[in-house]
Amino acid sequence: MSHPETENLKTTPLTGWHREAGARMVPYAGFEMPVQYRGVLAEHNVVREKVGIFDITHMGEILVTGAGAEAWLDGLATNRVQGLALGSIVYTAMCRDGGGVLDDMLIYRLGDREWMVVCNAANHGKIAGWLAERSTGADVALDDVSGTTALIAVQGPEAAALLDRLTVLADRRDDLHALEFYTGFTHDGPGGRWIVSRTGYTGERGYELYVPAADAAVLWDDLLSAGEDLGVEPIGLAARDTLRFEVAYSLYGHELTEEVTPLEAGIGWAVRLKDRIFVGRDVLAAQKAAGVSRRIVGLEVLSPKEGRPAPIARQDAEVFSGDLCVGVVTSGTRSPSLERSLALALVDVDAVGADLEVDIRGRRARVRMVPLPFLPARVKGDPHAERHPVND
Amino acid sequence: MERKYTKEHEWVTVDGDVATVGVTEYAATELGDVVFLELPEEGSTVDQGAAVGTIETVKSVEDLYCPVSGEIVEVNEAVLDAPELVNQQPLEDGWLFKVQMSEPSQADELLDEGDYASLIGG
Numbered sequence A: 001m002s003h004p005e006t007e008n009l010k011t012t013p014l015t016g017w018h019r020e021a022g023a024r025m026v027p028y029a030g031f032e033m034p035v036q037y038r039g040v041l042a043e044h045n046v047v048r049e050k051v052g053i054f055d056i057t058h059m060g061e062i063l064v065t066g067a068g069a070e071a072w073l074d075g076l077a078t079n080r081v082q083g084l085a086l087g088s089i090v091y092t093a094m095c096r097d098g099g100g101v102l103d104d105m106l107i108y109r110l111g112d113r114e115w116m117v118v119c120n121a122a123n124h125g126k127i128a129g130w131l132a133e134r135s136t137g138a139d140v141a142l143d144d145v146s147g148t149t150a151l152i153a154v155q156g157p158e159a160a161a162l163l164d165r166l167t168v169l170a171d172r173r174d175d176l177h178a179l180e181f182y183t184g185f186t187h188d189g190p191g192g193r194w195i196v197s198r199t200g201y202t203g204e205r206g207y208e209l210y211v212p213a214a215d216a217a218v219l220w221d222d223l224l225s226a227g228e229d230l231g232v233e234p235i236g237l238a239a240r241d242t243l244r245f246e247v248a249y250s251l252y253g254h255e256l257t258e259e260v261t262p263l264e265a266g267i268g269w270a271v272r273l274k275d276r277i278f279v280g281r282d283v284l285a286a287q288k289a290a291g292v293s294r295r296i297v298g299l300e301v302l303s304p305k306e307g308r309p310a311p312i313a314r315q316d317a318e319v320f321s322g323d324l325c326v327g328v329v330t331s332g333t334r335s336p337s338l339e340r341s342l343a344l345a346l347v348d349v350d351a352v353g354a355d356l357e358v359d360i361r362g363r364r365a366r367v368r369m370v371p372l373p374f375l376p377a378r379v380k381g382d383p384h385a386e387r388h389p390v391n392d
Numbered sequence B: 001m002e003r004k005y006t007k008e009h010e011w012v013t014v015d016g017d018v019a020t021v022g023v024t025e026y027a028a029t030e031l032g033d034v035v036f037l038e039l040p041e042e043g044s045t046v047d048q049g050a051a052v053g054t055i056e057t058v059k060s061v062e063d064l065y066c067p068v069s070g071e072i073v074e075v076n077e078a079v080l081d082a083p084e085l086v087n088q089q090p091l092e093d094g095w096l097f098k099v100q101m102s103e104p105s106q107a108d109e110l111l112d113e114g115d116y117a118s119l120i121g122g
Helices: A015-020 A040-049 A069-074 A121-134 A159-164 A167-178 A213-226 A237-246 A281-290 B025-031 B077-081 B113-119
Strands: A024-028 A031-036 A052-055 A060-065 A089-095 A101-109 A114-119 A141-144 A149-155 A184-189 A192-197 A206-212 A294-301 A318-321 A324-334 A341-348 A356-360 A363-370 B003-005 B010-015 B018-023 B034-038 B051-057 B061-065 B070-075 B097-101
Touching: A015 A024, A015 A031, A031 A237, A040 A052, A040 A237, A052 A213, A060 A069, A060 A121, A069 A114, A101 A121, A114 A121, A121 A141, A149 A159, A149 A213, A159 A167, A159 A206, A167 A184, A167 A192, A167 A213, A192 A213, A206 A213, A237 A324, A237 A341, A294 A324, A294 A356, A324 B034, A341 A356, B003 B113, B018 B025
Parallel strands: none
Antiparallel strands: A024 A031, A052 A149, A060 A114, A060 A141, A089 A101, A101 A114, A149 A206, A184 A192, A192 A206, A294 A341, A294 A363, A318 A324, A318 A356, A324 A341, A356 A363, B003 B010, B010 B018, B018 B097, B034 B051, B051 B061, B070 B097
16 A cells, blocks of 8 residues: 655654554654554553553754853753753753744753754754754854654653663663653663653653664564553554643644744743843843733633533634633643543733633634643652642 | 445435434544534534534544435434444444435435445455
8 A cells, every 4th residue: 555645754763663553654744653553542541541652753853062062052042051960951942032932842961061952853954954053153063863863752650660671771770760850861772872861741750762763673662562561552643742731731833833932832931031141031031021911821611511522622713702812722632631621722811810712613612711730740759649630 | 224325434324214324434443532523403404515513533623524415303412422432333322413304315326335345445
């Protein structure tokens, strides 16, 4: 069978595995990626209750080295990079001069003078180009290793138990156990350097493994066989989206765009203004002083009939207060864990607290504002901790 | 009862001049987990080929088309309460709505089992 819609798309070292496993493959940011295997709801629950593995090789990895790397990155990132401890990781945005978000990303400190920027696949070209432009005259060298680096995420309450069983990391168990959230270590793997970090985007205990492309297929198979009795399964991009949505992690192209600032988008905690100069800082400092005029809020769409699923407000659905459009949905779906119709929306702060409705294909549905996150993350502490929706 | 099919992956069975409409097993599988349905109102008049509702999964919204013209005489309340019935029993308890046909000959012209099997490559 031919795949006309997937021609000219980039593949990962695991694309053949996904196809053979019967995954539904879709074009995503120039890659042919698995959107689901067994089904989005089942996969979502596997990650919440057990452990799932994700092929997210489409993400971009750019190494930044040189004596000037630390100060240079600090001048581009909204979050503080300067002074980051060796082996630590920071979540940050990079912005245009006007404050609009170019992308959100992780920055790893791999060495005294070596760093890694991990950006979204959809923004990879843009970020690589922007960094290259900005590097002129700076004492840094950029090395885009995306094409030779595979990235596998291991996420869920059993993620630590699963990694503990990997023979390839057998002599690193103490390091694995010592990993705090947002830290990592490098490892001499069979095909070259691995980077193992306690990071992820599901709201569960999790790890991400950056490995040379040649090591990816063996690692993937090892994870599946070692974790069989833990209930490990491969997880597609659809569940990755519902998982991050419930814990209200921002996704570029939804909550984050060049048209919003990180303060509006709800990642103001990743904007450090004090004693720093970085691209976009002036606009962000002024906005912070004046207060944002719109921000990301959580909404629950109410069912018109007791006991019946509520309609779903999806991206671009308009939010109304009476006749006035006061916002727009950035992400929305039926939450698999909470079994409610929920949405993230960018809403005028003046409308917060008002009776709101959302327009779903020409029909109004009542919504109520709910605190974020919809579901608390348990990335730190007991990965099996009981958790109750914040809004109950 | 003979089951007829549409290119939009719906099935139709006819009892007298009332057509029962649902989605095919193929469609249910292709769609994935159905989490919300919007169905036409009872008593509303519908035209063949018109979009009369939506079938929604976590990721997508698909239009439901009416395979025959007529009046909606019954809507499956159970499937509105539990949309997963569409995945679990697309041909039985997961039926969607019934149409009192104004032009019953329209049902005869729909695809038969063999035509539909060829359409989905089966």
